[in-house]
Amino acid sequence: MSEPRVRIGLAGCGVVGTGILQLLRDNADTIGARLGAPIEVVGIAVRDPSKVRDPLVPADLLVDDPMTMARHEDVDVVVEVMGGLDPAGAVVRTALEGGKHVVTANKALIAEAGEELLELAEERRVDLYFEAAVAGGIPIIRTLREALASDRIVALSGIVNGTSNYILSRMTSEGLDFGEALAEAQAAGYAEADPTLDINGGDARHKLAILATLAFGARVDVQAIPMEGIDVVSALDIAFAQRFGYVIKPLAIGRPTEDGSLDLRVHPALVPESSVLASIHGALNAVHIRGAMMGPALMSGPGAGALPTAMSVVSDIVDVGRNLLSGAHARVPSRAFRASTLQALPLRKPSEHRGRFYLRFDVHDRMGVLGRIANVLGGFGVSIEQMVQEGGRSAESPHATLVMLTHDALAGDVRGALEEIDRLRHTTGPSRALRIEDD
Ligand code: NAP
Ligand code: HSE
Numbered sequence: 001m002s003e004p005r006v007r008i009g010l011a012g013c014g015v016v017g018t019g020i021l022q023l024l025r026d027n028a029d030t031i032g033a034r035l036g037a038p039i040e041v042v043g044i045a046v047r048d049p050s051k052v053r054d055p056l057v058p059a060d061l062l063v064d065d066p067m068t069m070a071r072h073e074d075v076d077v078v079v080e081v082m083g084g085l086d087p088a089g090a091v092v093r094t095a096l097e098g099g100k101h102v103v104t105a106n107k108a109l110i111a112e113a114g115e116e117l118l119e120l121a122e123e124r125r126v127d128l129y130f131e132a133a134v135a136g137g138i139p140i141i142r143t144l145r146e147a148l149a150s151d152r153i154v155a156l157s158g159i160v161n162g163t164s165n166y167i168l169s170r171m172t173s174e175g176l177d178f179g180e181a182l183a184e185a186q187a188a189g190y191a192e193a194d195p196t197l198d199i200n201g202g203d204a205r206h207k208l209a210i211l212a213t214l215a216f217g218a219r220v221d222v223q224a225i226p227m228e229g230i231d232v233v234s235a236l237d238i239a240f241a242q243r244f245g246y247v248i249k250p251l252a253i254g255r256p257t258e259d260g261s262l263d264l265r266v267h268p269a270l271v272p273e274s275s276v277l278a279s280i281h282g283a284l285n286a287v288h289i290r291g292a293m294m295g296p297a298l299m300s301g302p303g304a305g306a307l308p309t310a311m312s313v314v315s316d317i318v319d320v321g322r323n324l325l326s327g328a329h330a331r332v333p334s335r336a337f338r339a340s341t342l343q344a345l346p347l348r349k350p351s352e353h354r355g356r357f358y359l360r361f362d363v364h365d366r367m368g369v370l371g372r373i374a375n376v377l378g379g380f381g382v383s384i385e386q387m388v389q390e391g392g393r394s395a396e397s398p399h400a401t402l403v404m405l406t407h408d409a410l411a412g413d414v415r416g417a418l419e420e421i422d423r424l425r426h427t428t429g430p431s432r433a434l435r436i437e438d439d
Helices: 017-027 028-035 067-071 086-099 109-122 139-149 161-172 178-187 202-216 236-244 308-326 369-379 411-423
Strands: 007-011 037-046 079-080 102-106 154-157 246-256 264-272 283-290 295-302 353-366 383-393 400-406 433-436
Touching: 007 017, 007 067, 007 102, 007 308, 017 236, 017 308, 028 308, 028 411, 037 067, 037 154, 037 308, 067 236, 079 308, 086 102, 086 109, 086 154, 086 369, 102 109, 102 308, 102 369, 139 202, 139 283, 154 264, 161 178, 161 236, 161 246, 161 283, 202 246, 202 264, 236 246, 236 400, 236 433, 264 383, 353 369, 353 411, 369 411, 383 433
Parallel strands: 007 037, 007 079, 079 102, 264 433
Antiparallel strands: 154 246, 154 283, 246 264, 283 295, 353 400, 353 433, 383 400
8 A cells, every 4th residue: 555645736836836845845854744644746737837937846747727736636635826816716616626625825715705615615525725815924814713713702903914014114114115115025925916906905805804704703795895005105194103103004903893793994004103013014914813711812923925825835735634644524614613603794884983093184384274174174073182284384385284193083074074175175185094093
């Protein structure tokens, strides 16, 4: 009888796929000792097999059709690291239908089509694991699924997109402009193939949808989660935030509310300089979880990059391999809850969010402008806690910038006030509002 092995087929071999090959080479002994069998790569699908690649990639295993991995008779586990919905979705579906286990790093796929794919996996009695899909190298999925299985999660918040955190960090610490910082994040392999998703909050929204299911047992329509990208943040906002003792961070926030809905949102926000999240720099991610019994806990680490992400993927392969070798399956539900208990909870409307806000108005520096703005804010019940004015009062500088921090206010009222202020013709550009998260 031949020695047991876990045979994998890679669908995709870019940043993460190449990291997987390096890790399998460098940690082969450790993995073998932990799993009790070696992991063997039997095929690799890429878009263009003729492309020049890292010498780690065995040219004789390359094919150009990822469906080959899903149908390969020697593959036990399909490892999907291509990204996107198409053809990744078809590859994963075909693999599961054929009784193969799947490990993926693809948050878009899990957030948008996970329900159908996970149910298919359950039906075919195979595993579909996705640790690398959220927060790269941080084992947050396994923590929610297993370590916190006895607790009720009452809130989670964090930084779950490395690229946007990297961009804001570099803009803050080095004064880089947005484009330069994005180019650096792309060169380091942090960004998605289409970085729009990193910048507009789409990638963080995918991750928050996955986390909300694991934390709160909720079926989540990812498109319904309100999101705002970091493209609304300017160097001016970063500098003003610093003057008030804050740092701007790209946040994802989830918590059940008292009325039975879920408050899920993705947006940049001001956090106090002294807070833990303010110290999460560059491509680092952090997820803060509050359990009803455990209390608060923070996990932080690399949220993107070849080796941290590959580590999460390969740990999933080890888990699947352990199941394969012991003949176990679905002992732990992939989404932490039994599928029949997952609930479709309503999401709280963005306008119902209550909190403090940072407001910036670029205005004509004329008598009475400040009074009018304050009046409109007051009319909407938005009260000002602190304010600074800069510029103006000279022929060379006829414009001024007003920045205000508010007391607690309803987001819908803040939006209504800003729309009215922008109609007054005292402003020289659209007014800005960013949330302040003090917790
Ligand atoms: P990548 O560097 O762009 O690599 C994608 C790979 O998939 C490439 O090898 C590409 O082939 C192949 N591919 C794409 N479309 C294909 C098709 N239609 N047929 C065959 N092969 C195809 O992407 P990545 O950064 O490794 O990311 C992969 C996945 O991991 C994504 O879901 C991403 O969201 C996720 N992820 C990435 C990170 C990270 O830090 N990069 C972290 C966590 C999760 P070619 O090589 O020929 O172009
Ligand atoms: N583009 C993603 C990020 C990769 O920057 O966080 C990790 O999921």
